[in-house]
Amino acid sequence: MKIIIVGAGEVGFHIASHLAQENKDVVVIDKDFAAIRRVSDNIDVQVVSGSGSSPVVLKEAGIKEAEILLAVTDSDETNLMACLAANLISPTTKKLCRIRHADYDEYHEVFRDQAPHIDTIINPEIEVVKTIERLIHVPGAVEVEEFADGRVNFVGIHLDKSARLNGVCLSDIYAKIGKQSPLIVAVVRDEELIIPRGNHVLRAGDLIYFISEQEKLMGFLSIFDKHVEPIDRVLIIGGGRIGFRLAFLLEKKSIYTKIIEKNPDRCAKLAEKLNKAIVLHGDGSDQDLLRAENIQDMGIVVTLTNDEETNIITSLLAKRMGVRRTITKISKFAYLPLMSMIGIELVVSPRLSAVNSILQHIRKGRVLSTKAIKGEQAEVMEAVALETSDIVGKPIKNISIPKGALVTSIIRNNTVIIPTGSSVIEPNDRIIIFAKKQAIPKIEKILAVKLEYF
Amino acid sequence: MRWSFILYIIGMLIIFLGICMIFPLLFGLYFKDQSVIPLVQSLGITVGFGLSLVICFKKTKVEHISHREGMAIVAIGWTAIGFFGAFPFYLGAEFSTFVDAFFESVSGFTTTGSSILTNIEAVSKGLLFWRSLIQWLGGMGIIVLSVAILPFLGVGGMQLYKAEVPSPVPDKLKPRIRDTATVLWKVYALISLAQVLLLTIGGMSLYDALCHAFTTMPTGGFSTKNASIAHYDSVYFDTVIIIFMLLAGINFSLHYQFLRGKPLAFWRDSECRFFLGSVLILIVVVTFDIYGTVYNTLGRAFQYGSFQVVSIVTTTGYATADYELWPAMSQLILLLCMFLGASAGSTGGGMKCIRVMLALKYCYKELFSLIHPRAVKHIKIGGVSVSEDVVRSVLGFMGLYVGLFAFSSVLIASMGVDLITSVASVAATIGNIGPGLGMVGPTDNFAHIPYLGKWVLIWCMLLGRLEIYTVIILFVPEFWRK
Numbered sequence: 001m002k003i004i005i006v007g008a009g010e011v012g013f014h015i016a017s018h019l020a021q022e023n024k025d026v027v028v029i030d031k032d033f034a035a036i037r038r039v040s041d042n043i044d045v046q047v048v049s050g051s052g053s054s055p056v057v058l059k060e061a062g063i064k065e066a067e068i069l070l071a072v073t074d075s076d077e078t079n080l081m082a083c084l085a086a087n088l089i090s091p092t093t094k095k096l097c098r099i100r101h102a103d104y105d106e107y108h109e110v111f112r113d114q115a116p117h118i119d120t121i122i123n124p125e126i127e128v129v130k131t132i133e134r135l136i137h138v139p140g141a142v143e144v145e146e147f148a149d150g151r152v153n154f155v156g157i158h159l160d161k162s163a164r165l166n167g168v169c170l171s172d173i174y175a176k177i178g179k180q181s182p183l184i185v186a187v188v189r190d191e192e193l194i195i196p197r198g199n200h201v202l203r204a205g206d207l208i209y210f211i212s213e214q215e216k217l218m219g220f221l222s223i224f225d226k227h228v229e230p231i232d233r234v235l236i237i238g239g240g241r242i243g244f245r246l247a248f249l250l251e252k253k254s255i256y257t258k259i260i261e262k263n264p265d266r267c268a269k270l271a272e273k274l275n276k277a278i279v280l281h282g283d284g285s286d287q288d289l290l291r292a293e294n295i296q297d298m299g300i301v302v303t304l305t306n307d308e309e310t311n312i313i314t315s316l317l318a319k320r321m322g323v324r325r326t327i328t329k330i331s332k333f334a335y336l337p338l339m340s341m342i343g344i345e346l347v348v349s350p351r352l353s354a355v356n357s358i359l360q361h362i363r364k365g366r367v368l369s370t371k372a373i374k375g376e377q378a379e380v381m382e383a384v385a386l387e388t389s390d391i392v393g394k395p396i397k398n399i400s401i402p403k404g405a406l407v408t409s410i411i412r413n414n415t416v417i418i419p420t421g422s423s424v425i426e427p428n429d430r431i432i433i434f435a436k437k438q439a440i441p442k443i444e445k446i447l448a449v450k451l452e453y454f
Numbered sequence: 455m456r457w458s459f460i461l462y463i464i465g466m467l468i469i470f471l472g473i474c475m476i477f478p479l480l481f482g483l484y485f486k487d488q489s490v491i492p493l494v495q496s497l498g499i500t501v502g503f504g505l506s507l508v509i510c511f512k513k514t515k516v517e518h519i520s521h522r523e524g525m526a527i528v529a530i531g532w533t534a535i536g537f538f539g540a541f542p543f544y545l546g547a548e549f550s551t552f553v554d555a556f557f558e559s560v561s562g563f564t565t566t567g568s569s570i571l572t573n574i575e576a577v578s579k580g581l582l583f584w585r586s587l588i589q590w591l592g593g594m595g596i597i598v599l600s601v602a603i604l605p606f607l608g609v610g611g612m613q614l615y616k617a618e619v620p621s622p623v624p625d626k627l628k629p630r631i632r633d634t635a636t637v638l639w640k641v642y643a644l645i646s647l648a649q650v651l652l653l654t655i656g657g658m659s660l661y662d663a664l665c666h667a668f669t670t671m672p673t674g675g676f677s678t679k680n681a682s683i684a685h686y687d688s689v690y691f692d693t694v695i696i697i698f699m700l701l702a703g704i705n706f707s708l709h710y711q712f713l714r715g716k717p718l719a720f721w722r723d724s725e726c727r728f729f730l731g732s733v734l735i736l737i738v739v740v741t742f743d744i745y746g747t748v749y750n751t752l753g754r755a756f757q758y759g760s761f762q763v764v765s766i767v768t769t770t771g772y773a774t775a776d777y778e779l780w781p782a783m784s785q786l787i788l789l790l791c792m793f794l795g796a797s798a799g800s801t802g803g804g805m806k807c808i809r810v811m812l813a814l815k816y817c818y819k820e821l822f823s824l825i826h827p828r829a830v831k832h833i834k835i836g837g838v839s840v841s842e843d844v845v846r847s848v849l850g851f852m853g854l855y856v857g858l859f860a861f862s863s864v865l866i867a868s869m870g871v872d873l874i875t876s877v878a879s880v881a882a883t884i885g886n887i888g889p890g891l892g893m894v895g896p897t898d899n900f901a902h903i904p905y906l907g908k909w910v911l912i913w914c915m916l917l918g919r920l921e922i923y924t925v926i927i928l929f930v931p932e933f934w935r936k
Contacts, residue, residue, distance in 0.1 A: 002629070025629035033841070041521070044612050046629040 001025065002066045003362065004093075006052030006082045007073030008035040011098070011354045014333060015070065017043045018359065018376065022441050027061045030073075053081035055089055063090045070358060071097045072122075076104065083116040096120045096361055098354060102241060120361050127353035129245045132327055135346050136234070136300055138217065140226030142207065142345050145371045147382045147432050148411045151214050154185075154380050154432070155221075156373065158345060161204040163225040171198040173223070182210040182220040183418050185408055185434045186378060191337060193377040193436065195406060207340070209373065211408045211432065213416045229324075231299035232256055237284030237314055238305030239263075239270045242329065242350070246302065251276040258293060260284045262305075284314045287321070296322035304329045315344050333376075367447065368430070378436045380408075383447050387427035390446045397421035404436035405443050455936075458511040460523055464531050465507025470600055471535050472500035475542065477587055481661070482580025489546060489580025496541035503538070522933065524613025525924050528597055532916060535596060536560040542584050548577050553908050557900065558585070560912045563592035564919035565801060567675025567771040567888030568879075568911070570901045574680050579661065582678050586665040592919070593672020593702075593801040594642045595619055602635035611635070617924045619799070627707050641709050642801075646671045649698045656690045670698045673802045675771030675888040682773045682896070683761070692757055692774060696764050703729065703768035703796030724836040729797050729807045736763045736787060743784045759784075767791040769803040771888020773896035785891060789878065792885040793855075803886030803918050805855055812840065812848045854922050859884055862914050869904040879903065883914040 001024050005012045008030035016039060019026050026045040029052040030036050040047045050057035052073060063069065069086045071079035076099050083095045097118045099108075102125075111118045134144040143156035159166060164177060173181040187196050188207035194200075202208065212220045221227070234250055236243050239261030247270070250257045257277040261267045264281055271279045282289045284305060295301065301318040303311035308330050315326040327346040330336060339347050352372065359379070360370040368382045385392050391399050396407055396419055410417040411430040417423060425431060435443045475497040482489040519527070536559050543555035554570045561568045562585055571577065577585075591599065597618045601611035611631045628634045646667045653663035662678055669676045679685035683695060701709070704726055711719035720726050737760045745755035758775040765772045766788045777788055795804015815833045823829055832839040859880055867876035871893070878890030879900070889896040894903070903911065917925050927933050 020630070023630070025633075027629055044629075044631050046626050 001068070002027070002062065003068045003070065004029065004058070004061050004063060004066045005070045005072065006030075006079070007071065008032070008039045008047075009072065009074055010331060010333065011072045011351045011358075012070070013039060013043075014351070014355050014376070015072070015358055016045050018355065018372075019362070020044050021437060024362075027066070029057060029061055051078075053078050053085055055085045058082070058085055058089060063093060066090065066093050068094045068096065068362060071095070072354065072358070073098075076101050080111075080116065083118050087116040091117070094119045094361075096122060096358055098122045098124070100125055100241070102245075120357075122354055122357045124350040124354035124357070125242050125245060127357060128242055128329070128348050128350045129249060131348050131353065132246055132302060133249060135327055135348070136231055138221070139229060140221060140224070142340075142347075143209075143373065145373075145380060147369065147380070147409075148416070148430055151411065151414075152409055152416055152432060153212050153214060153217050154209065154371070154408075154434075155212060155217070156207055156209045157221070157224055157226060158340065159202055159204055159206045159208055160225060163204065165202050165224060166204045168202055169198075170196055170200045170202070177223055179219070179223055181223055182212045182216070183408060184208055184210045185380075185406060186373075188377075195404065195434075195436070209434075211418070211434075229299070233298045233300075234258070235293070235295065235298045235301045235318075236260070237301065237303045238311070238329075239266055239279070240304060240306055243302075243304045244270060244273065246304070247274055247277045258298075260289070260293075285310060285317060287317065290318070290321060298323055300325045300327065302327045302329075308332060308335065312339075312342075312344065316342070319343065376437070378434065379440060381433050381435065381443070383431055383433065385425045385427060385429045385431055386447075391431075392425050392427050392429075395422045395424055399425075399446070401446070402435075402439040402442035404439040406434045408432045408434050455523060455526065460527050460530070461507050462511035463527050464534055465504045465511065467531050467597070467600060468504030468534060468538055469501055469508065470504075471538055471596070472497050472504055474587065474591060475500065475584070478542070478580045478584035481583045482578065485579040487578035487580055489542070489578035489584075492542050492545035493580055493584070495545050496538070499541055500538045519613040521613055521616075524617045525927055528614055528617035528920060529916075529925050529928050531597060532563065532920060536563050536912075536916070539563060539584075539588050542581055546578065546581050548581070551905075553905060554901070557908050557912055559588065560915050561883075561888075562588035562674070562676065563596070564886050564915040565589050565593050565672040565674040565769070565803065566883055566886045566915045566918070567669070568883055568890075568894070568900050568915075569676065569888075570899060572899055572901060574678065583661070583665060585676050586668040586674075586678070589672045589674030589676055590646070590668035593674060594639055594706075598635045599639055601632060602639050618920065627710055637710055638706050641706055641713065642671060644713075645698070645701055645709065649694065652694045653691070656688070656694065658686070658691070666695070667698070670695055670770065670772075671702050671801065673699065673702045673768050673770040673796065673800070673886070675765070677772060684774045687774075689757060692761050695772065696761055699764050699768045699770045699772075700730070700733070702770070703764075703800050703802045705797045705799035706801075707799055722836070725797050725808045725811065728811050732794065732807070733764060733767055736767065736791065740780075740784045740787060743787075744780050747781050748779060762788065763791065766887060767794060767804075768796045768800075769885055769887045771882070773889060776895065776897050778891060778895045778897075789881060789891060792881045792887050792890075795885060805852060805885075806921075808835070809848045809852060811835065812845060813852055816845055816849065851922060854926065855884070858914075858917060858922065858926070862910055865910050866903075866907050869907050871903065871907065879907075879911060880914055883911045884918040886915060886918045 003019060003024055003026050005016055005028045008028050016026050016028050020043050028039050028045055029048045031051045033049060036047045036049045048057060048061045063086055071082040073079055079097045083097050086093055086095055095118045099121050100123060108121045138144045140157050141155050142158055145154040168176050184196055186209040187194050233256045236247055236259040239259050243259060247257050247259045258280060259277055260280045260282055262283055267279050267281045295318060301323045303314045305311055311328045315328040318326050327348060328344050330347050330349050331351055356371050370379055370381045372379050407419055409432045410419050410425055433443060475493055479493045482493055540555040540559035543549045543558050544552050549555040558570050595618045597614050601615055615631050626634050627637050649667040649670060650663045653666060654660055665678045708719045708723055708726055740763050741756045741759035744759055745752055749755040761774045762777050793805055794810055795806050796802025798806045798808045819831055819833055822831055833845055863876045863880045866880060875892035875894055878892050879894045882888060882890035894900055
């Protein structure tokens with residue numbers, strides 16, 4: 001499968017490296033020589049230097065044989081032009097385009113039906129706002145992903161020192177707590193992701209990923225000593241596009257929201273568009289302002305300025321001033337692994353969201369959604385079990401599931417089944433699979449319809 | 455630098471080399487000659503050593519290979535391959551000392567074609583086949599081959615590829631390095647096969663045709679005959695070999711494009727035009743220089759003139775005539791051809807046409823800006839501007855090349871070798887050509903070079919094949935700093 005990526009920025013770079021590791025044929029186009037150099041020095045892909053919106057450059061990159069075009073430059077206009085040019089040269093190529101500006105929101109459908117016929121428009125900002133909303137509502141979670149229309153949650157939490165499960169072996173959880181534990185899918189310890197067995201001992205500091213049905217989630221969280229505290233006050237720092245979207249959403253839910261923005265013009269705009277939320281003009285890292293606005297009473301502080309260093313510092317400051325939870329927006333992937341080390345647990349990244357939505361559209365078979373988890377060491381995929389694929393009609397233990405992958409749940413007619421070795425997947429079941437990076441190509445293969453190859 | 459990881463990969467390469475020894479062994483068994491025992495012994499030693507390296511360092515994780523590690527693997531790997539490739543020669547009867555066998559082996563892998571042997575025809579068929587096969591393996595690059603067929607190198611293959619096939623303007627034919635390597639090897643094998651066919655049609659035995667195709671395509675130059683191609687003295691064979699030497703001297707990505715149905719690819723490429731144009735001019739000059747002085751007919755002069763010019767400029771090193779009997783101008787032209795070399799991305803050696811082109815354009819730009827001090831002028835190849843970085847690295851390369859050539863010739867001369875031989879032997883080895891002038895001319899061999907001199911020349915061959923940087927970097931102290 002050949003994929004052309006226009007734009008070698010952070011998103012383009014990471015998708016390229018992700019796909020190259022899965023043995024796909026990737027061509028990256030960028031006009032910046034240094035960006036191209038960074039790609040060709042680090043990833044096994046072909047590079048073309050030139051503007052991605054130019055038909056000549058697209059042809060040189062081989063758009064005619066490409067199955068998918070990803071337009072992910074920083075400029076919405078360039079992305080749209082690239083799709084338009086691609087549509088002219090090679091109408092059959094699937095086009096994915098990142099469009100961030102809210103002004104385009106209502107035209108997404110139009111772009112799909114008329115030229116440039118963009119198959120999928122990706123707006124990472126909407127995704128990020130959704131992620132923040134979920135994080136606000138699930139206590140203690142570092143990561144929350146929803147599958148099967150929200151019926152199944154995939155949750156990541158850090159185990160605290162004081163937790164009862166600290167030092168407990170997985171198979172002893174029932175004996176210790178007296179309650180059934182959720183299916184623990186993965187544990188990240190010292191940056192390394194492991195799929196635990198029954199004899200695995202949990203330790204404080206572990207990042208535990210488990211899967212749970214929506215209704216049971218709160219109960220499971222209490223096993224890990226994470227307790228619900230209703231959130232009624234939120235402080236947002238940074239009134240950019242994401243900040244605005246979030247404030248708008250929260251005020252609709254009648255959550256008391258304050259938003260701090262540095263730029264007076266932007267403040268005026270926000271005040272115009274927002275009704276209940278309080279818009280404050282000032283610097284988010286100004287301690288006096290924060291104290292004056294009673295920061296210690298805030299349930300959660302979300303830092304969303306365009307400068308990630310400021311976000312990090314402000315979050316740390318807020319914690320010091322007594323806020324229990326902060327959510328920090330980070331763009332540089334290189335910073336992600338450092339965050340838990342310096343005490344910032346909840347992190348959102350628009351770029352990671354963009355990577356997630358793009359991956360979902362690239363997967364073969366009937367994959368409904370895909371989420372890459374921390375550090376991109378693994379993915380969780382939701383897929384429909386096709387009648388002709390290799391996985392249906394036999395007990396799970398008889399399916400040759402590749403090493404490093406796990407069928408975590410089966411959803412059949414609105415019931416969620418956490419499978420055991422003898423469970424059987426039936427046609428049209430929706431299944432949620434957890435897979436380490438190395439196992440993904442094989443998973444794609446078993447999910448795909450056998451008939452495809454005839 | 456993760457040494458265990460580097461040694462693990464080198465171990466794999468050595469095993470791979472050992473497995474390749476099966477092919478000459480089959481010939482040895484077929485002809486029932488005395489090469490069987492040395493080949494079996496070397497196969498055992500090579501595979502055994504490789505396996506022990508792999509087992510010792512098995513636990514290392516193969517993930518990303520850094521640029522520096524890539525260069526270390528390639529430079530050390532090539533030395534190791536040359537070393538183990540020497541065992542069949544050393545254990546056979548023909549080579550008295552290990553340094554001779556090592557010289558022959560490195561000369562093979564680097565596609566130089568300088569030989570120690572005085573009487574080639576007396577050597578067993580199995581060993582001669584090994585001698586040809588190692589040139590074929592080394593031509594397109596043994597590491598490129600392993601990137602193509604060994605899956606474990608998939609991820610880090612790119613760094614290795616870049617270190618083994620350095621080219622001023624790298625071109626990747628396919629998005630993935632493994633596919634690129636596979637395509638290159640397929641094209642290479644296909645053209646070699648075509649040559650085998652044409653040679654057998656002309657009446658050469660299949661064994662000789664294989665051996666000669668295996669040394670033409672990598673621009674190697676080992677022959678199975680004492681008199682090289684002159685042995686056949688046939689216009690047909692000369693023509694076929696000239697054509698295939700030229701093909702081998704052209705960038706293989708152009709062959710690929712040609713086979714994909716773009717017949718104008720050769721013409722469109724400015725380096726290819728430069729290469730073929732200079733070959734043509736040199737042939738005309740040499741032909742007229744030797745017509746009347748050495749050969750009486752223009753046809754003869756053209757036949758021998760063109761063969762020698764193509765053989766030297768593509769850095770193959772076959773001979774059909776003793777050019778030492780030619781006028782001084784022709785000899786000097788051939789000596790200078792050794793520096794020019796073939797195209798980048800071909801199997802040929804030398805400085806490579808594209809570098810010479812860039813340097814010439816750079817000189818012109820300097821003159822131009824003396825006349826128009828405020829002019830903004832870019833150096834372009836085929837209509838595309840070449841970045842300053844590339845030009846700088848090319849000039850650096852040429853500086854190093856000439857510097858190392860001068861230094862090594864002085865070393866050889868210091869061992870009591872005469873002037874012309876010292877200069878020519880270094881030029882012929884650093885450019886991976888084979889025969890030089892003086893005591894190492896087309897009718898002589900390298901057996902009489904002093905012991906230390908052979909080591910210097912081995913070093914020169916490796917320098918030339920890996921295009922200087924990859925090898926010389928190991929001698930820079932900064933490289934070893936943590």
